[in-house]
Amino acid sequence: MRFSVLPAILSACLAFTGCTSGSPDRLVAGIPSAETTSSVTRSPGPVPAASIGETTPVQPDPPQEVLAWAGPVPQPEAFAPVAVTAGMPVPMERPLAELAPAEPEIMATPGPRRKIYSHKFRDAKPINFGKVSPRKYAVHGVDVSRWQGEIDWARLRTQGANFAYIKATDGGDHLDPMFKTNWRRAKEAGLKRGAYHFFYWCRTAGEQADWFIRNVPRDPDALPPVIDVEYNGESSCKRRVSRANVLEKMQVFMDKLERHYGQRPVIYTAPDFYRDNLRGEFPNHPFWLRAVAAHPSKVYPGRKWIFWQYSGSGLSHGVKGKIDLNVFHGSEQDWHAWSSPRSS
Template sequence: MRYKNENQWTYVQRFGIRLPLRYGIHGIDVSHHNARIQWDKLKAAKAENVRMDFVYIKATEGATHLDRQFDRNWREAKRVGIRRGAYHFYNPRVYSDQQAAHFIKRVVMEPGDLPPVLDLEIEAGKPAEIIIKGVANWLTIVEKHYGIRPVIYTNEHFYKKFIAGNFDEYPLWLAGYSRTQIDDLSENSNVLLWQHSEKGYVDGIKGFVDFNVFLHDDETWQRVGSPE
């Protein structure tokens, strides 16, 4: 267990939450739930040497759903110069190859973009073996298409139930809103990102937004992304 404030938790009024200032690379994830984002204001937002260094944008869900803000968000993130990545919300009820094809059809990655993400946070009444098999298939298809290994986003419960022991070679993005619950897992070098709050604020977005940090150094950050 780390000392109480080893992550340098500091309340930053502009963002409305405590931030782990131990880490230097901060970002958010967005979807249509964040409505129409004012990207120039988002780009300019800064406090305590923290700015939005990256944004993950919801692209697809299941085999047919395209987030209604994706095309605009994807385009605008590039325009203002915030490093971007796209994620797919996985639905265990839907054939995984159809879900992968849907994501690939909608997301055109460019050099410098962050790796694609599979968001696993619902079971939809399916047994574990079906979920694991489907996730494996999605990851394989998407990696083959883009030439880069996808990241798995999940919470601690789903990590222990579906990911650990099955997808140990994949990079992870873990959600955990307790200041200590993620500590043991974050020592795993495969854990790239930590979603530490779902109740932050940032200029350009109305209402709450998820805040994340990159858990490694700047040199590693530069290596994370799509092939040139």
């Protein structure tokens, strides 16, 4: 009888400690996360280190395809913080049809338009996409993390990087050590920039949303935030949650970011994760799809999309090593309309 209580004690201990993406010691020491998206190759050279102690206060594809416009979401006046109960989903305020007209309108008083640079990237592992080649799209961009090291952003822009999604956070306590530098320098070079979060299934959605909000400034000129959901064999979190749990966690995280930033988050995903969890889900959210061997219409049949990540082996002046390459689904005019600063 005495030994029969041991399993219960062990279970209670495990339940109390829970599943975490990192210990407080890692956070204090400024040790970067080991997480990377499946499309990013670690640099063979040294990776710049940076303290994470400072945080920002919360303050043309074939024309017959339909563009996946997400559209703006009205922001609170003067970016006033909105109280949100962590972990509680919020209903969609308006259907996609109202948020995004079939032909997106350019703002009545748009700001100065950034020059669109033509595609000059190369690829270490080029793919023949046939008639649906990424080269046919007008607006190209990149996504980066600490693994790209020091980036010459001005030079990268002239090579065709008209926008950049920058790795900001993952889990509930990891900040990419190059985020602040990349965030500042990308803007100085004139790129449209956005931040993305690698979702960690061993942390609550509310914790992760709070961590992202704590570290990513609220900038009306920034692109919508991104939630990166995928399988990652390198993760220390080996949990495979159910489809229902995946959808619930994503909804809580995205709703909280939408309330804070006034923009509907973009969902980045890969084929296997999409097949298991996202097929037919979130019709009112814009998708960023990884498809490095075929056009998204073949890999994700029926899914509308706003960004296509077509290579994880891109080469460009301004970056040492490989970089992820992406295209925007639309013309230059569509891009200027969609990426204009959101207004209420």
